[in-house]
Amino acid sequence: MSTATLNRPDGAPARSYPAYHQPLWRRALMTREFAVIALLLVVFLYSTVSIPNFDGPLTLYYLFLDIAPILLIALPMTMVMITGEIDLSVASVVGLSSVLVGVLHQDAGMSIPTAALVAIVVGAVCGAFNGFLVAYVGLPSLAVTIGTLALYRGIAVGLLGTTAVTDFPEKWTDLAKERIFGDGTSYPLILVPFLILLVLFVWLLHFSAFGRGVYEIGLNSEAAHFTGVNVELTKFWLFVMAGVVSAFAGVYYTLRYGSARGDNATGLELQVIAAVVLGGVSVFGGRGALHGVVAGAVLIGVISSAMRLEGQTVNLINIVIGALLVLSVISTSFLAWVSARLPARGRGRGASATPSNSAGTRPLNQ
Amino acid sequence: MAEASQLTLELEGVTKSFGSVAALTNGTLRVAAGSIHALVGENGAGKSTLVKVVAGVHRRDGGTFRFHGKDVDFHSTAESKSAGIAVIYQEPTLFPDLSVAENIFMGRQPLGRGRRIDRGRMYAESEALFQRLGVRLDPRRPARGLSIADQQVIEIAKAISLDASLLIMDEPTAALSGVEVDRLFAIARSLRDEGRALVFISHRFDEVFALCDTVTVMRDGAHVSTQTIAGTTVDDIVAQMVGREVAELFPKTPAPVGDVVLEVGGLSSAGVFHDVSFQVRAGEIVGLAGLVGAGRSEIARAVFGVDGYDAGSVRVLGREIPSRNPRAAIRAGMAFVPEDRRQQGLVTDGSVARNVAGVIRRGLTRAGILTSGAENRAAGPWAARLEVKTNALDMHASTMSGGNQQKVVIAKWLATEPKLLIIDEPTRGIDVGTKAEVHRLLSDLAGQGLAIVMISSELPEVLGMADRVLVVCEGRITAEIDRAEATPEAVMRAATRTQTHSGEQGDSEKTEVPA
Numbered sequence: 001m002s003t004a005t006l007n008r009p010d011g012a013p014a015r016s017y018p019a020y021h022q023p024l025w026r027r028a029l030m031t032r033e034f035a036v037i038a039l040l041l042v043v044f045l046y047s048t049v050s051i052p053n054f055d056g057p058l059t060l061y062y063l064f065l066d067i068a069p070i071l072l073i074a075l076p077m078t079m080v081m082i083t084g085e086i087d088l089s090v091a092s093v094v095g096l097s098s099v100l101v102g103v104l105h106q107d108a109g110m111s112i113p114t115a116a117l118v119a120i121v122v123g124a125v126c127g128a129f130n131g132f133l134v135a136y137v138g139l140p141s142l143a144v145t146i147g148t149l150a151l152y153r154g155i156a157v158g159l160l161g162t163t164a165v166t167d168f169p170e171k172w173t174d175l176a177k178e179r180i181f182g183d184g185t186s187y188p189l190i191l192v193p194f195l196i197l198l199v200l201f202v203w204l205l206h207f208s209a210f211g212r213g214v215y216e217i218g219l220n221s222e223a224a225h226f227t228g229v230n231v232e233l234t235k236f237w238l239f240v241m242a243g244v245v246s247a248f249a250g251v252y253y254t255l256r257y258g259s260a261r262g263d264n265a266t267g268l269e270l271q272v273i274a275a276v277v278l279g280g281v282s283v284f285g286g287r288g289a290l291h292g293v294v295a296g297a298v299l300i301g302v303i304s305s306a307m308r309l310e311g312q313t314v315n316l317i318n319i320v321i322g323a324l325l326v327l328s329v330i331s332t333s334f335l336a337w338v339s340a341r342l343p344a345r346g347r348g349r350g351a352s353a354t355p356s357n358s359a360g361t362r363p364l365n366q
Numbered sequence: 367m368a369e370a371s372q373l374t375l376e377l378e379g380v381t382k383s384f385g386s387v388a389a390l391t392n393g394t395l396r397v398a399a400g401s402i403h404a405l406v407g408e409n410g411a412g413k414s415t416l417v418k419v420v421a422g423v424h425r426r427d428g429g430t431f432r433f434h435g436k437d438v439d440f441h442s443t444a445e446s447k448s449a450g451i452a453v454i455y456q457e458p459t460l461f462p463d464l465s466v467a468e469n470i471f472m473g474r475q476p477l478g479r480g481r482r483i484d485r486g487r488m489y490a491e492s493e494a495l496f497q498r499l500g501v502r503l504d505p506r507r508p509a510r511g512l513s514i515a516d517q518q519v520i521e522i523a524k525a526i527s528l529d530a531s532l533l534i535m536d537e538p539t540a541a542l543s544g545v546e547v548d549r550l551f552a553i554a555r556s557l558r559d560e561g562r563a564l565v566f567i568s569h570r571f572d573e574v575f576a577l578c579d580t581v582t583v584m585r586d587g588a589h590v591s592t593q594t595i596a597g598t599t600v601d602d603i604v605a606q607m608v609g610r611e612v613a614e615l616f617p618k619t620p621a622p623v624g625d626v627v628l629e630v631g632g633l634s635s636a637g638v639f640h641d642v643s644f645q646v647r648a649g650e651i652v653g654l655a656g657l658v659g660a661g662r663s664e665i666a667r668a669v670f671g672v673d674g675y676d677a678g679s680v681r682v683l684g685r686e687i688p689s690r691n692p693r694a695a696i697r698a699g700m701a702f703v704p705e706d707r708r709q710q711g712l713v714t715d716g717s718v719a720r721n722v723a724g725v726i727r728r729g730l731t732r733a734g735i736l737t738s739g740a741e742n743r744a745a746g747p748w749a750a751r752l753e754v755k756t757n758a759l760d761m762h763a764s765t766m767s768g769g770n771q772q773k774v775v776i777a778k779w780l781a782t783e784p785k786l787l788i789i790d791e792p793t794r795g796i797d798v799g800t801k802a803e804v805h806r807l808l809s810d811l812a813g814q815g816l817a818i819v820m821i822s823s824e825l826p827e828v829l830g831m832a833d834r835v836l837v838v839c840e841g842r843i844t845a846e847i848d849r850a851e852a853t854p855e856a857v858m859r860a861a862t863r864t865q866t867h868s869g870e871q872g873d874s875e876k877t878e879v880p881a
Binding site for chain 1: 692696710711712713719724725728730731734735738742746749758759761778
């Protein structure tokens with residue numbers, strides 16, 4: 001019985017394993033991601049019921065318009081952070097892309113789509129530069145992207161000075177504020193490209209071999225290397241993606257506000273990282289999921305718009321969101337603690353259902 | 367000399383177990399003041415554990431431990447240090463960005479007025495120490511960039527400044543050149559003449575015989591003998607080190623040997639290994655034997671492509687494999703179970719299923735989509751074949767025992783259906799039952815035509831399993847021994863190569879230069 005052998009024919013392996021050691025409800029509900037989703041629902045319901053005007057169509061519409069850049073950039077940022085790296089230069093790429101759209105449209109006479117395309121290519125180059133320094137030169141991403149945060153912002157401001165380009169065709173600025181289901185509804189058109197990118201990133205992170213490699217790099221990059229994961233190339237592409245999506249967000253930002261400025265979206269990188277961390281991504285890498293991150297970004301948006309409707313100041317909103325972020329990090333440890341206490345019962349059941357596995361039973365909380 | 371009052375260190379029947387593994391069953395060591403005592407034994411004989419008990423890293427489970435005739439019991443390295451015990455490891459751990467003097471006086475810097483660190487006195491005292499040791503080192507320079515020999519000198523200087531009465535040197539000469547060894551020996555002799563006791567751990571018998579007065583042999587965690595150097599020979603010591611029956615434990619059933627699967631030609635990597643050539647055929651288990659640090663693992667890593675190499679070629683089934691490309695090696699049919707299970711072999715915070723399906727997952731993708739379900743279905747049968755003990759496929763590998771983790775790693779690589787399996791330390795740190803399972807499995811796999819390269823520091827394992835043994839010493843293959851002629855003595859002799867230490871070192875440096 002205890003002989004490991006390959007001689008067994010393909011059928012009838014001696015032992016079979018259940019796929020999961022916990023029932024579905026516990027796997028789904030006892031997670032960091034679900035905690036954020038639940039909190040989002042609670043805050044949303046509370047705001048709808050007790051804050052005047054929160055249930056009006058304009059509230060959600062402006063909420064989505066405002067957080068669209070955060071939602072967009074959070075997608076690649078999640079993957080970058082799961083590998084254990086970070087990209088602080090994303091907001092500067094937004095600014096650079098914004099300036100490029102303005103300058104190329106006004107001074108070079110390019111159409112908006114052409115200018116946007118050039119801006120996105122430049123975003124890819126910015127990301128590739130970050131990725132090259134981090135993945136192939138081996139520099140820490142924190143240092144590299146603090147540097148390029150200043151560098152890309154500097155180029156943006158240098159190109160346009162302190163002036164702004166505001167002369168955009170109405171057709172395009174209106175498009176940025178268009179609604180999906182026509183006038184009076186709550187969902188702006190920017191959600192369509194976001195949802196397309198969301199599907200793409202969910203596939204890439206959760207349903208592809210590439211995504212498995214991303215998690216392995218974050219958990220143990222040496223083991224990933226020994227398993228044949230191309231650690232350098234994976235990181236490189238993630239930074240390129242961050243550059244591309246940030247540049248796209250820059251195009252949207254420009255058209256939405258009808259203004260291309262060098263200081264557009266200053267500080268946005270911290271809001272993106274706050275949403276990603278709130279959504280359950282570990283800053284040490286290896287942990288996190290996109291549904292949590294999306295919920296985290298929306299939660300921040302809901303809290304700020306609800307408080308704004310209540311007439312609170314920006315300072316107070318920042319204090320609440322900051323406190324929430326700290327609490328959420330603490331809650332991860334708390335959830336782990338609860339998880340470690342709970343299994344005593346759950347596992348007892350699991351073990352009796354599959355007696356052949358009792359030998360493998362080991363306490364989870366060591 | 368052996369009078370009890372003059373003994374600096376007395377260990378008698380010391381035992382130490384880690385979980386179910388007994389690392390020391392009878393650790394006995396008596397070191398007299400003013401002598402240099404050699405401690406020899408195979409890898410895993412318990413020398414390091416014994417040293418760690420003395421140094422206060424581990425606490426003994428039983429036995430007596432006397433230091434200067436008094437019973438002692440150290441709870442930490444700090445306690446053993448303040449009692450006057452210094453341990454100098456093969457690769458010293460200094461703070462690279464601090465100065466030499468700061469490293470020597472770390473944590474006990476001389477203070478001047480206003481509790482400020484008195485750098486002048488620190489430098490002066492360091493200079494005095496180096497003068498006493500007869501070496502020239504600038505106490506002001508940072509430790510970074512110093513040779514290992516110089517780093518050891520700093521450790522010795524630290525020990526002397528602490529007025530240690532017992533110095534233990536754990537394979538101090540492994541990374542030293544001939545001149546540096548001579549300097550170290552001169553220092554060791556002068557310390558002995560000051561009346562200190564020294565313990566010298568080495569695999570090089572020429573050094574043991576040149577330097578030491580007394581030698582203690584250990585095997586399987588137990589004391590075998592203690593003799594004066596004058597009263598023994600190299601052959602005696604080798605026989606005592608390996609004296610144990612090999613035959614029964616490790617059954618390799620003979621298998622028909624097929625075509626050449628792996629062909630390594632002239633593989634070299636500067637300073638790591640030189641001109642390594644060998645072939646492995648289908649159905650054959652080739653053992654790579656040698657001491658820890660001889661370069662066996664490094665050769666395996668270069669062959670698989672996780673490390674690069676400077677010259678040479680690796681061919682699998684006649685096709686050349688590009689350097690530094692594990693993925694190409696995997697595609698060609700190579701599998702590699704690395705030495706360090708937790709760091710390299712698997713992702714301990716990943717699930718069993720994801721670890722087992724880790725290499726084959728690209729092939730599990732359907733219509734571009736990889737699901738956990740597909741991974742579970744693929745991983746289940748492989749985990750079952752290896753009898754991995756786990757509750758469910760989503761359990762993290764970190765919750766499992768070492769033996770089970772090793773099975774997960776082997777399952778992960780067998781799932782790729784390889785032609786060649788390189789397995790580094792297949793049974794390190796796993797229990798006896800699983801060990802036998804792994805051996806039977808390797809034998810089965812060879813019987814089915816897999817070519818296997820097995821690296822092991824356990825001599826009996828190599829001798830029992832391998833059809834051929836390649837002995838690696840200081841980065842070179844020094845002997846190729848067939849199963850019939852493979853005796854522990856023959857392998858140990860090739861692995862320690864007593865005659866060549868200073869002569870060949872020069873040669874190897876000469877051949878390195880053009881490469």
